[in-house]
Amino acid sequence: MVVKALVMVEGISDKVLVELLVKKLELNQKCEVVTFAETKEGFIGITRAQLNNPVACLVLLKDLEEMDEANMAATVENALYSLEKVKGLTQLQWRFSSGATFHLIPVGLPDDPNLKSLGIRRHTMESHLLRFIFDHPEKCVHERTGHLIDDPQSLLNQILPIVRRHDPPLDSAKDVFQVLRGILGWTGGPRDWLNRMLRDVSVESEPAFKMLCTRLKQAIVK
Amino acid sequence: MLTKLELENWRGIRKGVIDGFRRINVLVGRNNSGKSSVLDAILGLHPEATMKFLTNRRLRHGWSDLVFIGQPRATVKVWVNYYQEASYTVYFSGAFERPEPSLEVKEFLQRGVNLLDSRSLYEPLLDDLYAQLLAQEQRLDKRWIRLVNEVYGLNVEYVTRTKFPTPNSPERLVVVLGEPENRAVAVEWLGDGVRLGMTILAAGLVMNWGLLLLEEPENHQHPSALFGLAKALVALAKETGNQIFVTTHNRECMQALLKAATEAEFVGELKFFHLQLLSDGTLWVRKLDAPDVQVLEDIGYDFRFDYEFASPRTAK
Secondary structure, three states: OOOOEEEEEOOHHHHHHHHHHHHHOOOOOOEEEEEHHHOOOOHHHHHHOOOOOOOOEEEEEEEOEOOOHHHHHHHHHHHHHOOOOOEEEEOOEEEOOOOOEEEEEEEOOOOOHHHHHOOOOEEOHHHHHHHHHHHOHHHOEOOOOOOEOOOHHHHHHHHHHHHHHHOOOOOEHHHHHHHHHHHHOOOOOHHHHHHHHHOOOOHHHOOOOHHHHHHHHHHHOO | OEEEEEEEEEOOEEEEEEEOOOOEEEEEEOOOOOHHHHHHHHHHOOHHHHHHHHHHHHOOOOHHHHEOOOOOOEEEEEEEEOOOEEEEEEEEOOOEEOOOOOHHHHHHHHOOEEEEOHHHHHOOHHHHHHHHHHHOOOOOHHHHHHHHHHHHOOOEEEEEEEEOOOOOOOEEEEEEEOOOOOEEEEHHHOOHHHHHHHHHHHHHHHOOOOEEEEEOOOOOOOHHHHHHHHHHHHHHHHHHOOEEEEEOOOHHHHHHHHHHHHHOOOHHHEEEEEEEEOOOOEEEEEEEEHHHHHHHHHOOOOHHHHHHOOOOHHHO
């Protein structure tokens, strides 16, 4: 009997991206992506509701922000301990006494030199999108005019200091991606521009998504 | 209050235990997951109700219809907490065997049981219940009419039993409507949803500390009435102490009960049970408190489809 995993993400655009990734990985029949930010207690409330499900497979994709993976793992583990004493299987995986498993997938690319050079210190799902855009400048097409920005990273390097003067600190990948989206005139919903970005892309072989995909597969494929 | 139910060879269930019942219990699950069998088992505890409902509802070929195929007898065991904890076991093997219950169980069972499903529309049940509403120490028909008006937005002034519409007509229940309709209608002329709702509400009012078993009460109900009905059921459970068991396939019904219980600060007395009948006839139940179901609702997780995410470890 195939039991679906519950993949918890922070917001709507994260949900759209992760749904696209799992579809490309052909895992969409094996999981359901939900946003935990909409609930009062966040991912802990959802986890509690699955505690008496012995085959529950919970996957949490959480923005690293300024943390590193070890810090985030410790924070999540503490939160899980508030429900019950969990058994650590790996640094990013735990098991509840019922048998339910919990997988953490930290989101963000804190070691990426290009993102560092842009002054990005807080990492979110947009870290991966920026990395992808830098690897694929051919995707940087203005929505309305069709104009191509052939070096988005240089452009951001020029623009960000100016924007920061008015709106400091602008050190989050989310905010930087918003600036780029503004330049590109990508005004529609995330489904529009994410579909456009990732069309005909093999996400598993993209450095921007490689780790996310590997960890999603490890967590969801039993 | 019924706290636990253990079934063995009961209808399609070879073995199963459900515990943790609260004042309002919502049973969900796919078709053939055992929801109705649970209601039948609770009914089977009451000798009078067995004759009144269970025989009409289930028996086509005799008592063997109630026993898991190939097994000599079925067992239904319950735990009740009336004024103290007690258990009681009933056996079925060609006929009912009901050992003499303890005093607590006896008194608990005497509080009564009513099972209502779509068939209730075609039985003279409402007439009986109406008589019971009048026969109470305090007239309950007024309260009943108030509830019916609230749920369905009607203006029923009173209900009476009379020959209608002509003196030669048979005696029947007649609903007298005030402004703006200002007319009388036979209960049979009312919509199915209103009639079923009237029956459910009357059944809930005539008992105190009894068991109200509702099979898919969403049938015939408009969503607007469903919330009103849920509100009335929560109020009845609070006022009368009746324990309510609801089977449903309807998400709006679940949401209505959640909302109504939350508004009435009765959410601690609402519990949801997802039933799965495994291929070997074992009943597997995942129970969730109302706040946890609310969390799942908030993220769009439909508890009716819980089987896609949950199962016993052995079935993995």
